[in-house]
Amino acid sequence: MTKVQLKGVRKDFGAFTAISQIDLDINSGELVALLGPSGCGKTTTLRMIAGLEVPTYGHILFDDDDVSEVPVQDRQVGMVFQRYALFPHMTVEKNVMFGLKVRGTPKAEIEERLEEILDVVQLQQFRHRFPAQLSGGQMQRVAIARTLITKPSVLMMDEPLANLDTKLRGEMRRFIRELQQRLGITTIFVTHDQIEAMELADRVAVIFDGKLAQYDAPDALYQRPNSVEIADFMGANNIFAAQISASGLATAAFGTLQLDRDIVTVREGAGRILLRSEAIDLLLEEPDGENVIEGTVEGREFFGATVNYTVTCGGEIITVNEQSRRLVEVGQKVWLRIEPRHIWAIRDDA
Amino acid sequence: MTKVQLKGVRKDFGAFTAISQIDLDINSGELVALLGPSGCGKTTTLRMIAGLEVPTYGHILFDDDDVSEVPVQDRQVGMVFQRYALFPHMTVEKNVMFGLKVRGTPKAEIEERLEEILDVVQLQQFRHRFPAQLSGGQMQRVAIARTLITKPSVLMMDEPLANLDTKLRGEMRRFIRELQQRLGITTIFVTHDQIEAMELADRVAVIFDGKLAQYDAPDALYQRPNSVEIADFMGANNIFAAQISASGLATAAFGTLQLDRDIVTVREGAGRILLRSEAIDLLLEEPDGENVIEGTVEGREFFGATVNYTVTCGGEIITVNEQSRRLVEVGQKVWLRIEPRHIWAIRDDA
Amino acid sequence: EDAEANAFREAFLGGEASWEDVSARAESEGTVNLYYWGGSDPINIWMDQVVATDLAKLGVTLNPVRITGTKDAIDLVLAEMGSGKGLGEGSVDAIWLNGENFATLKRQDALFGAFADKMPNSDFIEWNAEDPRSLLNLRDFGVETGNAEVPWSGEQYVCAANTARVDRADLPSTFAELKAYLEANPGKFTYVKPPHYIGNTFVQAAIYAHNPDGTGAEPFQQSIDDLGAEEMARLITPGLEYLKSIEPLLLGGQSGNARYPEDNGALDGMFLNGEVDMACKFGLYAVATGLNNGTYPEGAEAFVFPEGNMIKNKNYLAIPANAPNPAAALVMANYMTSVEAQVSKLKYTGMPPGVDPWKLSEAEVTALTEASPGLIGVSQADLDANTAPDTNATLVDVIEATWLEYIERDSADDLSVIVSRAVDNLAK
């Protein structure tokens, strides 16, 4: 559909700088998540792309055309607001038709597209209800239908799932992904939930404090974060200070680990290593081979599908996440093993 | 501390029955979670125990004494509200002291207990702030401290973590568990998040539609749900219709599985079997032995720590959850293996 | 009923009580509640600064009750009488009134009695009915006072013109000349709207001047019962027709909607701003006073209009039948008619004396003359030569109603019908 580019975009609100500098290329048909803590400027970025705010500096390009001067109404974008912003005085049907009606689309065509979209979002039976009579998930779908019916070339969603409960979130996630894949619309959505970002997006743009911190595919982001902050934000819990040698050996308080030098880009010096808690094997007997750490189970948290163990190893606490097929008792002496390719390292000066 | 019992409790609001019948025994010092979908009556139950509502029928007993006639003020219970209900016009200190002050506790004692509790919740440095100047987690801790300082015999918490973000939730969960274990106060908390219930509680009471559906330890609930509804609510996604034979063989659309007859109570007849998605091994080569199902990977969802595969097997879709150490490609032919003890069965007429 | 108070009244009216008795009783009563229209600040100031001080010397505290309409005080007296409160028990000791309100009290028998000629200072007032100059002392709007009220202030209806805009030579002195002037200068005149008394008075003057019998004010001294509706209609028709004829020539009349100011304040404003060239109101010294306090334009001067029909009247003090402090009220009434009070009143308010100069000593007359703000544009002799008395109170109501119906509401009915209807309505 449409390729979206942000070039050196900055946004000030009076004396306050909400976005200090963002460059972002979004390919046609791509699904990109804007991820970041509250107040980092995600909504502001979306609003600038939509045309609801004008960047203080920089340009926004749609298919290489600068759209800075194009008013909202003519940008052919769609936006689903966090709190849906459904028109409370219109029925579901009227809400959905609104975008076509105001453009003066012929009646017959409106009807046709309405039926089609209501089928897609499975709201046929609620068409005469008012927003106040819908559940959160239904409202969400109305908001999406209302946007999609106008066939926007860029679809934006601001925390589309923030107000839904766990189960509904899952459903809506699947729904959005499917839809996006089917229609291939360039989609940008905002979230502060890293799981959501990783599940849905082709690429994730992590924004910290009005700056683009990393822009990468979900697994890259998760496995190879640029900085400790990103790692922390992505939910990593095993981050340890270590001295990395030229030969790819990392020496931490609990021992020395071999890194995979094809993956890890850090060459030498003080840094941090990241052990992904689900990539650690918890063994009850001492195994052979390298990358083995000895420790004692200190605590256990049962989450249903998975169990978290906290293991003390040489003064550090390593969290191990395991599927809950067996339960290891607290106090048990254990050996942890981790493969080199599951270790990531970051230089302290990164 | 105090044993809490609900005997035949029912609550009507006018013509509407919020709680139709609940019997619940909570042991002294136990941590019980009330789990259930929105509107099922969790808050109402708590409010009855606290004395904010009077049951229409039935009795509530504290240590075998009927407390129906005891007014709220004299029940010696503590309750942490969902949105904390911190008094905005009082500092942290004043908020925390409130309960003692209104009881006319001597000043010296108030001081002493205040210091103690502020240390416990680690809020010493925020003591002169107003609630508006605190973060969510800090407010939460103030609310807890305010309740604990009165040494309640029963502590209740209404969705204490609902408003916190993922990271903070984890921290607070650990904090609450630790505290409860240390003080040993009988604690009841409400949640609609099954993960939270399972992580925190000694026992979980699942409430559906104003009725107690199951009351059990977390792992029992997760692994041996009473009904399909509970299984569904607890996040099970592999539920299949099956015919169960007297010999413990379950025949489903994708094949026949052997059940562990020591665990499964269902003897014969039509029913459902539950395969826990994280207990299924995904093998790329056909293994030996029983309980193997052949299928093809249809889809993959990457969640960071884990990966979900949807596998079609004989017309049914089985979800397999695996730690994301390797990634199996979509379209790959695979074999699923599940141990009998990880299969649970429910009779259709249960 | 307060027996003691009644005894006092009998004694006083019967001439058995000496003025010393009255004074003594007044001192014991202590206060006097005077109800009067509080809309004039100079009067209020005079009351507070001079009257209150002087009365205090006589042992009486003045309680000035400033009402927005004299009728309120009448209502109060009547309501209290109705609930059985007699002499010594009401709340109103004295009312400043005239005309219709006095007529009402008299009709309802709510007056203290014939006290006016029994006070020491009544010497300054002409009571001799033979002397035509006594007319205003004995009759109030044609109603016989029966000495139940005492005149304490005089007034004359005088018109002023802005000589900066009108040449003195062009000033009209008759109604015909006024009309001619208006035809030449449309919109430059208007009069206060009846039923305001200043407006009524202008209408009366026009009626006198157009009296078909040429007898001027004379027939209008009778009550409506004596005159009869038909005769009344005949007498007033030419005057009202004249007024109707000049309506399109009045201020705003060119656009079909003549504007009549609600009160003299509004008229003064129009006069000051040059919206009108002439303004008529009660106020012998109005020009001087107006120039003194900035409400009149600098070129303002009085002139004689309408010749022979410049209505003159008096204001009175009445004591109601249920006055709580009748003796104090008498003391106050006596004080008000003293030369001293008249002088200060003239000085403060520009209201001409209510006492009769020919009954005063030379020194006293001089004092009054010196206190007066002075006449501008006319002489006292001009004024004295053109006076006319007020209309009988019962006729005023009819004239008022007729004006409203005929001029304001543009009734198409014949004037005689309107008048008889008004008479009927009032009789109800």
Added chain:
Amino acid sequence: MLLIAGFILGPFIPLLIQSFAFRWAWPDLLPGTWWLEQREKSLLPLAWDYVLSPYSRVWEATLNTVFIGLVVTVICLAICLPAARVLAREKFRGKSAFEFFLSMPLIVPEAAIGIALLMIFIRLGLAGSYTGIIIVHLIPTIPYMIRMLTAVYQGLGTDFEEQAMILGASRWQVMRMVTLPMLLPGVVAGALFTFLVSTNIFLLTFFMGQGKIITLPTLLFSKIAGGTLDASAAGITLVVTVPGIILLLITERFIKEEAFGKGFGN
């Protein structure tokens, strides 16, 4: 926006000039003679001298206005607080009818109420007394007060009170230590608005005051009833404006449009 500012503030300029004028005739843009030039010559106090003198009764009217406003506000608060609490918290049959009845005084002209009550009040001896005026002022102020307080209570929710009860506070302690302090901003806003409404009421005051009790609006009315404005009337107009300005400065801090909206947005 400038236009609007002109529309609101503009008229005050000639008013100010007029208050210092002695003689200001058409078509002069500034007075021909100023008050100060004539001040010594006049026997009577002019312009501001007059306004500030007791004869103008400005001081008396101000005191009356403030006194009546305060008493009305206090009474109104006292009777509306409990009712607002019920309306915000409870559901009961006939509630919407009840609420409609409570806002009726807003849509029935004051004249009807005032005149009808006048006769009875004269009978009862209440006309022309403070009591009478205060009582009639309750009629138009209650609906405003109820609406604003109900919104305030709704905003408060029951959580805080229940929490305090669980912490062991008695009803009275809850009221004193939690409910009242938390309601305070809303109550202050409601009280200010009620005070404002009360001090603005003309017709009812005029009828019930019977000319005996004057307030700023009735005083000003009698000054300008003729449709002209002299220096002293202009001065009084300015004086009457002053409490409004003071109130404006206070209310801006307390009356948040948001709170107001909850009361009137429906």
Added chain:
Amino acid sequence: MTQPNTTELARHRRERMMMWLQLTPVLLVLSVLFGGALILAVMQSLGFAPWFGVNTFPDFSYFGALWGSWSFWQSLGLTLYYAIVSTVIALVMGIFLALAMVRMFPCKTLYKYLYKLPLMIPYTVGIALAVIMLGNGGMISRLSAFFGFIGDPSEFPQILKTHYGWGVIAVYVWKQTPFVTLTIYAVLLGVGRETEEAASILGASKRQIFFQVTMPQILPGIVSSTLIIFAFNIGAFEAPFILGGGFPDTLPVVAWRYFNDADYTLQLQGMATVVSIALIASIILYSYLAFYRRYERRIGRN
């Protein structure tokens, strides 16, 4: 199943009693004062006034006389004219201003102070300002003369003291626009700007956004402020009394004149006038409300 807990029932009953107890003061004050006043007004207009020695209840002659005269209908027309025109103008201006106020502009804080000023001061002040500005000898007239447009005060268009004049309306508008602005602004704040933004993204023009999205959402505010100011305008006395053009007067002024007449029976006539005002106001407002309710039901609000 056991019996319901008696404490629950007793408590429920006690709570209901407490509830009504709390409502009683307001209920009492309003029913006695307001309800009583209404009943009294109606009874007096039907000839019940024993305090004047008049008691011919029920006697419809006062209404008969009133409604039978042409001038009553003229007055009614004039009253409605003032009320409707000024309500509409104040509404339009108020809505416009409120919409402007949710946007950012320089000096907004100052402006937020300023616009409320008329709200804070009595109508009489507004009247005084109208007199000094709009009168034939007023400031605008003087300015016109200064610039040579007119040579005499009478050439200035008559705004005050005339029928269907703009003086009365100007005062109402001056005083009520802030009230409407405040109400609508508050509602707008509650509504937020999101729906408007959503509509603009969906391609709606400014007009479409206003009429199809904003307007329906602020309608409750519009309706309640209309009710309040219209009712006030129809019953207001001071402005038409001072600034009006004399006969025919607006109904409240007519009533006033009756009341100030020396003739007591005219007071009952005045009462009939007042009751007529109330009646007409209620009919108009009620139908307005009913109309709005229907609209609301149509758009699904309840």
